[in-house]
Amino acid sequence: MRSKEEHLLDRIREKFDIDGNIQRKRRIWIKIDKDELLELCGCLKKKGFIHLSAISVTDWPDDNVFEVTYHIWSYDDKILITLKAKLDRENPTIESVTNIWQENAQIHERELHELFGVEFENNTDLEPLFLEDWSGPPPFRKDFNWREYVQDEFYDKENERERVYFY
């Protein structure tokens, strides 16, 4: 007897060129090209994956890519699918999924734009969210050294009481 997860994965494979695996019960991980992502998201939404649990970005500076992950949950099938798409680190742009998961996706993308500097095309509101008057690089990138940044911005080496922060 084939499981629900296998059945679902096979049906996606029929239509899309993906690299997918089943991690355990209720968990499917799919790697997909960023150009096909929007179409697959639309299909999954129609299949009942109406709840976008989270969007996340992982920075891989050694491979020179950003990996955008979409964690989507189906209330009917009780399966969580994670879609992963790779972006070029020099030019991190990807199509927004706000047409599919509306405001839910919008706010996640706005956060990631601020923290990782990823551009989400067709997202109308990518204003700064958490950080106020931030002029430095996107702070959650791996190459951003926050210890150095804090030292330079907030501490004075000449000040006797703050000298301890320089080691």
Added chain:
Amino acid sequence: MYRMNFTIKKMKGSVFIFINQNNLSQIMKPMESPTLDENYDLYFGPTHPGSGNFGVKLRVDGEKIVSARADPGYLHRGFEKLMEYRTPIQNSVLSDRLCVLEPLNWNLLHAEAVEELMDIEVPERAKYMRVIMAELSRIQSHIIWYGVFSKAIGFDTGFKIAFGYRDYILDLFEMITGGRVYPTGYICPGGVRRDFTEGTERKIIDVLEDLEDMIRMEEVDYPTLLGRTKGIGVLSPKEAIRYGATGPVLRGSGIKKDVRKEEPYEVYDRLDFKIPTRKEGDARARYVIGIEEIRESRWIIKQALDDLSESDFINKDHQKPNVNKEMPKDEVYVRNEVSRGEGAMYMIGDGEKTPYRVKIRGPDFLHMIPLLEHMLEGVEIADVPAVYWSLNVCPADMDR
């Protein structure tokens, strides 16, 4: 303000202003009041006593709110980044701070993510202890919810009832974990930090019995409470899904979804409990669900205490000092039902002792930014705190 000639004279301690007779009418004419038909901005928070560390900019037309814009970031500490620099045992302490009001639930979520990533077995007793602690934390969080919600709408009695009874649970936390509010990573990868001491079970049952009185008081439909909450902040099921609502907010709109049932973790699949749901979708429906969930959680704890077996409380291979181990190259996405809704953690290991990346999904990120902005549109200024607190908000897990 007026252009005219006048002279000022001081006589017998009074000041006299002499003006031309023709100018008298100009001064006596009432001043024009500023026009009120224009919209203006009104800030709710971040220093408002009823807002927490969070602000909303309201565009107001008279008494009605035209649009709202959330202003988060006052509690942004960058936990996702901080966790990349720390080992799991350090992160379990950090995970307390994800939500001030329910630290044990976040402890549990973090511990589960590390366990799934590193393939750590958890002893049977620890699983039950975790459920007991998580449910106590949920009760405590829902009590605060009822308290601050009552306070926000001017029903001080409710606030006092709630915070009085909350202290009993804090006493329990102090006895079991050592910390009243923050358990300092009590639920850690592998199990829990220390076993229940002698007589803890008895004390938990005593506290749960006491809570029955509180629930009875909270269940009374006080006219103040009803008048301020019924029909306020109505959220339809369709909108709830669209805005990514989870937890009591989703269930208040009539959708019966709970991660504990959908995807049981720890021992929830062995326990019997109901999911309270309401159809109305207004502020009252949501806080009533909070009260009903307290009752369900009491029932869960009683069952877990009955089934509590004798075994280790932590996996001895992962107890201190054997804690700093390399995380495999893998990734996990773990979901839990924290008291506010769906909490989740996405953790990636890269062969180092620290996680490569952690993404934390807090339920209030969606409740407090897009959903709140949407729900505040069209309500009266006086109802803002009622709508705001009916969402069971916690700025800490939104900002992270």
